[in-house]
Amino acid sequence: MADNGISRRRLIGTAGATGLALGAAGGAAGYAAAPSDASGASSTGRAASLTSLGTDEVMFHGKHQPGITTPVQSRGHLVAFDLAAGAGRKEAAALLRRWSATAERLMAGKATTGEDTDVARDAGPSSLTVTFGFGHSFFGRTGLEKQRPSALDPLPDFSSDHLDKARSDGDLWVQIGANDPLVAFHALRAIQKEAGDAARVRWQMNGFNRSPGATAQPMTTRNLMGQIDGSNNPKPSQDDFDRRIYVPASGAAQGPSWMAGGSYVVVRRIRMLLDDWEKLGVKDQEAVIGRHKSDGSPLTGGMETTEPKLEKAGADGKYVIALNAHARITRPDQNGGSAMLRRPFSYHDGFDKGGEPDAGLLFVCWQADPLRGFVPVQRKLDRGDALSEFIRHEASGLFAVPGGAAKGEYVGQRLLEG
Amino acid sequence: MADNGISRRRLIGTAGATGLALGAAGGAAGYAAAPSDASGASSTGRAASLTSLGTDEVMFHGKHQPGITTPVQSRGHLVAFDLAAGAGRKEAAALLRRWSATAERLMAGKATTGEDTDVARDAGPSSLTVTFGFGHSFFGRTGLEKQRPSALDPLPDFSSDHLDKARSDGDLWVQIGANDPLVAFHALRAIQKEAGDAARVRWQMNGFNRSPGATAQPMTTRNLMGQIDGSNNPKPSQDDFDRRIYVPASGAAQGPSWMAGGSYVVVRRIRMLLDDWEKLGVKDQEAVIGRHKSDGSPLTGGMETTEPKLEKAGADGKYVIALNAHARITRPDQNGGSAMLRRPFSYHDGFDKGGEPDAGLLFVCWQADPLRGFVPVQRKLDRGDALSEFIRHEASGLFAVPGGAAKGEYVGQRLLEG
Numbered sequence A, B: 001m002a003d004n005g006i007s008r009r010r011l012i013g014t015a016g017a018t019g020l021a022l023g024a025a026g027g028a029a030g031y032a033a034a035p036s037d038a039s040g041a042s043s044t045g046r047a048a049s050l051t052s053l054g055t056d057e058v059m060f061h062g063k064h065q066p067g068i069t070t071p072v073q074s075r076g077h078l079v080a081f082d083l084a085a086g087a088g089r090k091e092a093a094a095l096l097r098r099w100s101a102t103a104e105r106l107m108a109g110k111a112t113t114g115e116d117t118d119v120a121r122d123a124g125p126s127s128l129t130v131t132f133g134f135g136h137s138f139f140g141r142t143g144l145e146k147q148r149p150s151a152l153d154p155l156p157d158f159s160s161d162h163l164d165k166a167r168s169d170g171d172l173w174v175q176i177g178a179n180d181p182l183v184a185f186h187a188l189r190a191i192q193k194e195a196g197d198a199a200r201v202r203w204q205m206n207g208f209n210r211s212p213g214a215t216a217q218p219m220t221t222r223n224l225m226g227q228i229d230g231s232n233n234p235k236p237s238q239d240d241f242d243r244r245i246y247v248p249a250s251g252a253a254q255g256p257s258w259m260a261g262g263s264y265v266v267v268r269r270i271r272m273l274l275d276d277w278e279k280l281g282v283k284d285q286e287a288v289i290g291r292h293k294s295d296g297s298p299l300t301g302g303m304e305t306t307e308p309k310l311e312k313a314g315a316d317g318k319y320v321i322a323l324n325a326h327a328r329i330t331r332p333d334q335n336g337g338s339a340m341l342r343r344p345f346s347y348h349d350g351f352d353k354g355g356e357p358d359a360g361l362l363f364v365c366w367q368a369d370p371l372r373g374f375v376p377v378q379r380k381l382d383r384g385d386a387l388s389e390f391i392r393h394e395a396s397g398l399f400a401v402p403g404g405a406a407k408g409e410y411v412g413q414r415l416l417e418g
Helices: A013-019 A043-051 A089-107 A136-141 A181-195 A241-245 A274-280 A282-289 A374-384 A386-390 B013-019 B043-051 B089-107 B136-141 B181-195 B241-245 B274-280 B282-289 B374-384 B386-390
Strands: A075-083 A129-135 A172-178 A199-208 A263-272 A345-351 A357-367 A391-401 B075-083 B129-135 B172-178 B199-208 B263-272 B345-351 B357-367 B391-401
Touching: A075 A136, A075 A181, A075 A357, A089 A129, A089 A172, A089 A181, A129 A136, A172 A181, A172 A263, A172 A391, A181 A199, A181 B274, A181 B345, A181 B357, A199 B345, A241 A357, A274 A282, A274 A386, A274 B181, A282 A386, A345 B181, A345 B199, A345 B345, A357 B181, A374 A386, A386 A391, B075 B136, B075 B181, B075 B357, B089 B129, B089 B172, B089 B181, B129 B136, B172 B181, B172 B263, B172 B391, B181 B199, B241 B357, B274 B282, B274 B386, B282 B386, B357 B391, B374 B386, B386 B391
Parallel strands: none
Antiparallel strands: A075 A172, A075 A199, A129 A172, A129 A391, A199 A345, A263 A357, A263 A391, A345 A357, B075 B172, B075 B199, B129 B172, B129 B391, B199 B345, B263 B357, B263 B391, B345 B357
């Protein structure tokens, strides 16, 4: 009864053509579009978000996997799997082949092969993306140790870590994003079903962001502390954007060749201690961050895109942006030019017994090399970030996300059949 | 620093005017609009959903509270509070006054009074609704036993109940819905903050529905079993719609006069056993429900709005719609004409240790009298619904939701100052 092979997109074709007149930035949000999780910096990139209704489709095939520079969606699922006992390289290859085929179908708005749950029925692709990664433990379990990139070496311990191992790491990692929660859930369930006997869920987290259209253009998203998030993000218009985010095709120093076009993702579940944070008041919050809360502009003036004037002192002789301000510590030129692309989701899993929301950020950041991206920044934050007393890192993961699959190929094929 | 008094709507005025050309059904979705949680029955009512972008505003003041016939939003929070020890009628009255003022401001896209968290900053009202109700225990704690409606008498026990008392009942209940998850979270946090020392959170649940624009018009939402939900909903176009859903202004048989224009809400957290359900296959699923999964039409033919032919037999001599089919048991004319307006959210709180999603339906239904709405239907379901082996009622609440506040009034004022 499932309409396999029939694109759900066809079902909403009428709406796209006549029901809703889309704005100037019509058309599908291809995954080469600019990230919308950054600040107001990139209004041309952002424009795509406002048209992200059901008909928007992201391409599965390409040089890079989707879900990295795709405008961030309003609903996200992160899920890690461990290979089942007895499953090795062969089973992993078959699994990635199944997962890739499913991702391609669902991202095009089609039903799954086999019996579909119908949860996404009637809906368009809704900018669905499915992204696959491999954890450190994957390579031992599949006899592929020699192919394990050194970039997957465990992250150093940070003093602020309160990590729950059961919600950290994993052999395989899948990121699902969509602008419709039922489309996202449908994909999550389909991916889980395709795992079959080869892998089981290790941990799973749900996140969200601004809905397309809730704010004016350029679309602005905030985290649950009320801050504009990702002001420091590298911009796709920068010459060195690709070099910072993606592993180059050549250059052995960058790791194994199967990672060409890939990226490394650091995932941190960062609990926000909102009761303490909100007691601070806006003035003190701004001192902690080093930026104005209203528009993300540095305390030294300008707009969100203006460079902070770190040397500027106030009438009291002190730095306007304090030495421990988050914006100072995370500023790329304070970290040897390191940079990462933040593409987070917020999370909220109800209230704890003390009446405080179990809420915060599913921090997801992308880089060509974690040792030049996340690690040096987090080391500095760990030593002196004024924000650290208001957050708690509760889970952590680091995954190698290979380049995109060419037509007829599946994600990770160059590793698993190399 | 919070821009109190400045409507956030102004901030996105440009987008509304030029950035996005809305379709034919422009304008705010007033709360007299038809529910969108029902089937494809009411396409004129549904049309409003597709324009539910940031600028859409629902009115706080009116004959009825918002959030009952408002088109269902993509994000929802349900939260129950208990009055603090020592808090009585006076504190409750002050609380409802504060809550009403906050709801009115936020639904108009304004910041809170006092320091705002800024989480909803930049966003429009996004169809935010905030709805308040009183539980059975509220009346004892405030010395208002004489004003307690008999309709609030505890629901009977059902054999399929597996109720968690800690996530059931409560003195006060608040339903928050919005088409943007940050707008909804902002309101939840503001409501919690306003509770101050007068009340503390008893339980809280998060839900979701289809995003506006994800499907064609008429907008269709499904539950996590893949079913179109609410096909039996009474339609606002029906003569007796108001009589079924709202307590009339006069008629002592209907309960105390302070409930005029109000409604009773039954809230059930219904876990779906999705692994079992999905193993069934579509044919067997359709036999359980008595409707086609694809479009919600009865197995006896027609469209979703077609009346099921309950007497029709198949070639095998058996009823086409089985005696225990969900659609037969819940059909209004099988229950003395009882009817309720279902307006649910789906929920998904990660996976349990067995690898099954902790997911299902936050069933929310509205009626003038639970003894003629929810109770008789649930009694019949309890005895012989084929669906019952695939679901589990895990939490329950019943609340008296008074009529809407007139200008200058707060919700519940006629009770608390009566």
